[in-house]
Amino acid sequence: MSMNSIRDTFFEECEELLEALVEGLSAMEENAEDMDVVNAVFRAVHSIKGGAGAFALDRLVSFAHTFETVMDKVRSHQIKVDEDLMHLFHRSGDQLADLVEAARDDREPNAESEQAILKELEAYLGDTDEEEEFTFEAMSLDLDAAPIDIDMDGDEREADDAGAESAVKSFEISFKPTAALYANGHEPLLLFDALAELGVLKVTANLSRLPDFDAFDPNDAVIDWRLTLETAEDETVLHEVFEFVDSLCELEISVDETFSSEEAIPPAISGGATTDAKVAAPAVADTPVATSPTPKAAKSESAPPTKQAAQKDEPRGPRPTLRVDLERVDRLINTVGELIINQAMISQRIEELELPAVAHLTNELEAYKLLARDIQEGVMAIRAQPVKPLFQRMSRIVREASEATGKKAKLVTVGDSTEVDKTVIERLADPLTHMVRNAVDHGLETSDKRQEAGKDPIGSIRLSASHRSGSVFIEIADDGAGLNRPRILEKAIEKGLIGAEAELSEQEIDNLLFLPGFSTASEVSNLSGRGVGMDVVKNAVAALGGRVSIASSPGAGTTFTIVLPLTLAVMDGFVISIADQTMVIPIASIIETIRPNKKDLHHIGTTGEVISVRGAYVPIVDVARNLGLSGGAKEISSGVLLLVTTEAQGLTALRVGAIHDQRQVVIKSLESNYGAIPGVSAATILGDGKIALILDPDELVKLNPAAPYMMPASAPRMELRHA
Amino acid sequence: MLDVVEAPTETQFEFITFSSGDQSFCLEITQIREIRRWTPVTKLPHTPADVLGVMNLRGAVIPIFDLASRFSLGVTADNERNVVIVAASGGTTIGLLVESVSEILSVPKSAIQETPDIKSEAARQAILGVISVGESMVRVVNLDAVLDNDMGGAV
Numbered sequence: 001m002s003m004n005s006i007r008d009t010f011f012e013e014c015e016e017l018l019e020a021l022v023e024g025l026s027a028m029e030e031n032a033e034d035m036d037v038v039n040a041v042f043r044a045v046h047s048i049k050g051g052a053g054a055f056a057l058d059r060l061v062s063f064a065h066t067f068e069t070v071m072d073k074v075r076s077h078q079i080k081v082d083e084d085l086m087h088l089f090h091r092s093g094d095q096l097a098d099l100v101e102a103a104r105d106d107r108e109p110n111a112e113s114e115q116a117i118l119k120e121l122e123a124y125l126g127d128t129d130e131e132e133e134f135t136f137e138a139m140s141l142d143l144d145a146a147p148i149d150i151d152m153d154g155d156e157r158e159a160d161d162a163g164a165e166s167a168v169k170s171f172e173i174s175f176k177p178t179a180a181l182y183a184n185g186h187e188p189l190l191l192f193d194a195l196a197e198l199g200v201l202k203v204t205a206n207l208s209r210l211p212d213f214d215a216f217d218p219n220d221a222v223i224d225w226r227l228t229l230e231t232a233e234d235e236t237v238l239h240e241v242f243e244f245v246d247s248l249c250e251l252e253i254s255v256d257e258t259f260s261s262e263e264a265i266p267p268a269i270s271g272g273a274t275t276d277a278k279v280a281a282p283a284v285a286d287t288p289v290a291t292s293p294t295p296k297a298a299k300s301e302s303a304p305p306t307k308q309a310a311q312k313d314e315p316r317g318p319r320p321t322l323r324v325d326l327e328r329v330d331r332l333i334n335t336v337g338e339l340i341i342n343q344a345m346i347s348q349r350i351e352e353l354e355l356p357a358v359a360h361l362t363n364e365l366e367a368y369k370l371l372a373r374d375i376q377e378g379v380m381a382i383r384a385q386p387v388k389p390l391f392q393r394m395s396r397i398v399r400e401a402s403e404a405t406g407k408k409a410k411l412v413t414v415g416d417s418t419e420v421d422k423t424v425i426e427r428l429a430d431p432l433t434h435m436v437r438n439a440v441d442h443g444l445e446t447s448d449k450r451q452e453a454g455k456d457p458i459g460s461i462r463l464s465a466s467h468r469s470g471s472v473f474i475e476i477a478d479d480g481a482g483l484n485r486p487r488i489l490e491k492a493i494e495k496g497l498i499g500a501e502a503e504l505s506e507q508e509i510d511n512l513l514f515l516p517g518f519s520t521a522s523e524v525s526n527l528s529g530r531g532v533g534m535d536v537v538k539n540a541v542a543a544l545g546g547r548v549s550i551a552s553s554p555g556a557g558t559t560f561t562i563v564l565p566l567t568l569a570v571m572d573g574f575v576i577s578i579a580d581q582t583m584v585i586p587i588a589s590i591i592e593t594i595r596p597n598k599k600d601l602h603h604i605g606t607t608g609e610v611i612s613v614r615g616a617y618v619p620i621v622d623v624a625r626n627l628g629l630s631g632g633a634k635e636i637s638s639g640v641l642l643l644v645t646t647e648a649q650g651l652t653a654l655r656v657g658a659i660h661d662q663r664q665v666v667i668k669s670l671e672s673n674y675g676a677i678p679g680v681s682a683a684t685i686l687g688d689g690k691i692a693l694i695l696d697p698d699e700l701v702k703l704n705p706a707a708p709y710m711m712p713a714s715a716p717r718m719e720l721r722h723a
Numbered sequence: 724m725l726d727v728v729e730a731p732t733e734t735q736f737e738f739i740t741f742s743s744g745d746q747s748f749c750l751e752i753t754q755i756r757e758i759r760r761w762t763p764v765t766k767l768p769h770t771p772a773d774v775l776g777v778m779n780l781r782g783a784v785i786p787i788f789d790l791a792s793r794f795s796l797g798v799t800a801d802n803e804r805n806v807v808i809v810a811a812s813g814g815t816t817i818g819l820l821v822e823s824v825s826e827i828l829s830v831p832k833s834a835i836q837e838t839p840d841i842k843s844e845a846a847r848q849a850i851l852g853v854i855s856v857g858e859s860m861v862r863v864v865n866l867d868a869v870l871d872n873d874m875g876g877a878v
Binding site: 683 | 783
């Protein structure tokens with residue numbers, strides 16, 4: 001494994017750890033007393049720090065360290081988590097993510113925010129030192145009964161404070177690495193360098209165990225070192241240097257009593273202020289036990305906490321996963337798609353044979369079909385991923401947006417275990433970010449206004465995901481003031497998007513938001529006004545085969561709903577006949593099917609036709625005619641109507657010849673070899689090997705039967721402009 | 724492909740000749756993937772008359788063009804006697820419906836003459852050159868021009 005691939009692995013792990021961190025922080029928000037959660041957060045930060053140390057990412061290490069130290073104080077109940085601290089933790093988490101990203105991309109992170117957060121974090125450390133003067137005695141009472149488990153590295157700050165006045169001590173360190181230390185990629189020289197930074201270091205190598213040349217095993221560790229370090233630092237700091245090689249070497253650290261021994265003692269006696277370092281490890285510098293040169297003493301005091309942490313890890317450990325090249329999965333998906341087609345073909349061929357009552361064969365065929373379906377679902381599940389990480393990222397967006405706008409907002413997520421195709425998740429990140437930002441910036445009111453309106457001063461952004469009838473629904477809802485329709489209308493007229501005397505329904509006004517070059521904020525804020533409008537969101541969603549819709553009620557908020565297909569490779573459809581052709585229409589788009597009664601059909605003008613559905617008149621679109629196919633006319637009363645909702649004209653009834661079947665079809669692109677065809681989204685291959693076109697109801701209704709070559713893409717916008 | 728530098732010994736080019744609309748055409752053999760019997764295709768809505776529809780070629784969806792109709796030579800009957808030439812250019816695969824495939828023609832580059840100066844600009848674009856074979860003339864089809872949908876059968 002090259003260094004680079006190790007590095008890549010580290011950053012991949014970082015991503016997972018950051019996810020765990022965000023998850024833990026939001027869990028802490030609910031219950032900061034849950035030590036399992038606090039530990040999980042601590043571990044995540046700690047692991048990032050550990051990994052970063054190995055790649056000498058100093059800034060990352062030092063930030064993580066400070067973060068971790070504060071976290072550790074929470075863990076040991078020295079700091080109470082309040083709202084401010086929680087907020088700081090969130091920001092620290094964000095900053096940590098930034099630093100990781102900066103380190104990965106090899107660029108400079110934002111030093112300003114880093115320093116600001118560091119300062120705030122350090123403020124907490126300073127505070128506790130003072131508090132401890134009051135609490136120390138009480139804590140020491142139950143020390144024997146319940147020794148408090150504190151990681152050694154958490155104590156550097158206090159050690160610094162305590163050691164500041166103490167004089168230089170001399171430590172004798174005996175360091176005997178095992179072969180495993182080298183095998184794990186550690187390098188003693190780096191450790192020595194780190195020690196040398198603490199003070200004056202003398203290194204003596206012990207070569208006595210070096211064997212004859214003939215017996216020399218290059219993989220064995222035969223050299224050990226004696227080091228003398230003169231430093232004002234506490235012994236715990238020294239242990240920290242060896243933190244990551246702890247179990248891979250024999251380590252002895254002792255204070256040289258002959259070296260200014262009188263001065264080494266005062267900090268130990270100085271009482272309250274000298275903190276938990278001694279509480280946790282009474283057997284170190286200030287007791288004779290540690291000064292005696294037994295190696296066991298130093299080891300045993302650091303071992304228990306490690307073990308305990310490891311035990312806690314187990315029940316919470318991640319489920320085993322496998323990293324697979326995405327291309328392999330996609331190849332598999334394609335092949336399975338072919339398998340499904342092949343299975344359908346075989347079934348159809350056997351049916352055509354019209355064999356006499358071959359029940360066995362039918363059963364086997366049915367089993368084959370189920371198996372093929374199972375394999376397909378399994379394969380698709382590989383690509384499916386929960387939306388959780390995507391939603392988690394949004395909590396940061398809400399935080400940043402609320403900070404930038406001065407509005408208070410919280411993010412509520414629902415259904416984050418809903419699984420969606422990986423591509424969808426990837427391509428949804430940008431639109432979702434934009435919409436969440438918008439929701440805070442434009443959707444929510446300021447705290448004052450909210451209070452005036454009798455609402456919770458903290459606005460809420462609700463992000464939910466769910467599976468409904470073969471589609472994925474993602475909703476972004478705010479509880480703000482709702483869309484300001486008069487303002488939208490005014491803006492649209494001002495920008496020349498619609499004519500001044502245009503009469504639009506509420507729905508049409510809402511949809512103006514999706515026009516290119518539209519922005520409702522009177523002043524362009526630095527948050528939302530980035531020249532990216534909702535039209536970009538709409539296009540991104542449309543590219544995934546989905547649609548966006550808006551629902552808004554004044555005073556109660558606005559909800560954006562994104563409806564996406566479950567997978568991008570397969571969909572459920574009705575097999576229908578149109579004129580003399582077989583086509584497929586996505587089930588997801590169909591609300592209901594109607595076999596019309598003559599008395600429900602009404603004509604408007606010469607060509608207009610409507611059907612009354614439970615009292616409402618719904619326009620009828622003849623699919624065959626819109627596609628320019630002959631034979632549509634004779635189906636007027638014999639056909640079946642499919643009720644769909646379209647963006648262009650709301651509820652619409654599509655007239656088709658007949659519905660034959662409902663089945664899963666494999667989506668084949670038409671565009672790769674031919675190009676886009678209006679009203680048709682893709683094609684599929686049916687059981688008889690023939691190709692059936694998959695209709696796109698939204699585009700279909702926009703087609704004007706009188707102008708067969710019109711491209712439909714910009715049709716509704718044109719209408720609005722000329723209105 | 725046709726404008727390679729002349730080698731000292733003249734390179735032979737191989738063409739498959741076929742007839743469409745009672746005229747003789749050919750395509751360079753390297754562009755042809757396979758030749759198959761006509762099977763009914765799925766029609767596409769809102770397409771020019773020369774786009775017959777799409778066909779399933781082992782899981783891929785390929786469009787089928789009627790070459791005769793493309794060149795305004797009438798309509799090729801879609802019966803089983805006619806054949807579909809599957810050809811590829813760049814990343815695109817298409818099928819061409821023709822009346823029949825005749826032979827493989829092997830000629831040096833010098834045998835390919837420039838398209839005579841005819842009036843129709845579109846026809847000149849669609850034909851790269853002509854080859855004289857005995858009494859008859861074989862037209863070299865420019866596949867890229869057929870692929871280009873914008874031409875819309877305006878030849």
